[in-house]
Amino acid sequence: MKLLYTSLFFLCLPLIIVRLLLRGLRAPAYWSRWPERFGDSRGTPFNSSTIWIHAVSVGEVEACRPLVKALQTAYPRHNLLITTMTPTGSERIKLLFSDTVFHCYLPYDLPFAINRFLKLNKPAFGIIMETEIWPNLIFTCKQKNIPLVLANARMSARSTKGYANFPKFIKSILNNLCFIAAQGQQDHDNFHKLGIDLTHVHKIGNLKYEISLPTNVIEQSKAMRVMWGNNRQVLVAGSTHEGEEEIILQATRLIQSKFPKLLLVLVPRHPERFDRVAGLAHRAGFKTHRHSDHLTCTSDTQVLIVDSMGELPLFYAVCDIAFVGGSLIPHGGHNLLEPAALGRAILTGPHFFNFNDITKQFLQAHAAIEVSDIKTLSDSVSNLLANPKQRAQMGETSLKLIANSRGASLRLIELLKQYIVIHDPE
Secondary structure, three states: OHHHHHHHHHHHHHHHHHHHHHHHHHOHHHHOOHHHHHOOOOOOOOOOOEEEEEOOOHHHHHHOHHHHHHHHHHOOOOEEEEEEOOHHHHHHHHHHHOOOOEEEEOOOOOHHHHHHHHHHHOEEEEEEEOOOOOHHHHHHHHHOOOOEEEEEEOOOHHHHHHHOOOHHHHHHHHOOOOEEEEOOHHHHHHHHHOOOOHHHEEEOOOHHHHOOOOOOHHHHHHHHHHHHOOOOOEEEEEEEOOOOHHHHHHHHHHHHHHOOOOEEEEEEOOHHHHHHHHHHHHHOOOOEEEHHHOOOOOOOOOEEEOOOOOOHHHHHHHOOEEEEOOOOOOOOOOOOHHHHHOOOEEEEOOOOHHHHHHHHHHHHOOOEEEOOOHHHHHHHHHHHHOOHHHHHHHHHHHHHHHHOOOOHHHHHHHHHHHHOOOOOOO
16 A cells, blocks of 8 residues: 555646646746755754654644643753745744754655655654654655654544544554644544554644734734724634635625624635735725735725735734634634633634634633624624624633643644653763
């Protein structure tokens, strides 16, 4: 099965390269650093003692922030290498960690590329964030006696069903990991359903609960609200995807018929969609500004398009109500902990399977509201705008949920010390 997988990967390589080229038309960063994607990725100095974290993109990079701090404290004499697969993830690493960590792309899951990457970077052990399961990477690390951990691991019912079609193969892959640190009970149970040795699966909680917001975000948000006018209501739709903005814009039209001062802030997930989303708002007849134009949102501005990366926490801090995207369409949702950490009233669509445990916890505690279409979105926003006490209560409940769920990074560090013995560099 491993040979078949590798053969299929080689056969698909031309399509993967074409996809890179096409993505580069919208995001030119995809056209650079190609050698790294084939293993020529010397992220750390020669003869270094390296701890390696793989965080595929922006969400995983954000999630590993408390882990990076904990590792730097526990292993102060080791270099830290963080790999990603996307340019946006790469930029986020630079913004968050500057020169305190090393960075390169993780190569494609091809034996020659993986071997080259491991030879150049010499990791003492590796931590793969969430659900990045690459067979050749895992098998090769096992062969080279490089302990590999799956951390903050998610395993949705949908993914479990898919992996169950290849039971022996997936079992052989996952049992080559040193251990799995699962987010919640459902993830833990789903790994068991796939035949994983339960002595190697630990429920540690979700690293994303240990969210760390920029220190100046509150001050910046207050200044922004003064510029916009403190009497304006603000709805932020964050991390939106194709097919969601049309629904949100139509709902906004209904909301603005009752609350004409409402400002909608749209934050598309991917930068290559900024122009398209701005065009949608214009064609729908909204008075629209783009954040990159650096224009003040006047009283007649109806929609603001945030066409920059890394500023979503600021706009969540500005808003009265936050809708978390990727959930009105079957994408699986995004992390609602950023607006929760800011005490905001939260809305989500019904498709949140990538963040099932967190979202259900917030829904059951009435810290978030589920919406499904134009009507339920417009009705829920209108009701919340008319009820500031309900918004405040939702925010207070969110803050309590986060405070009661911290500690995953420390539990993960203790597991690492239990399972993995590494020596300080000479």
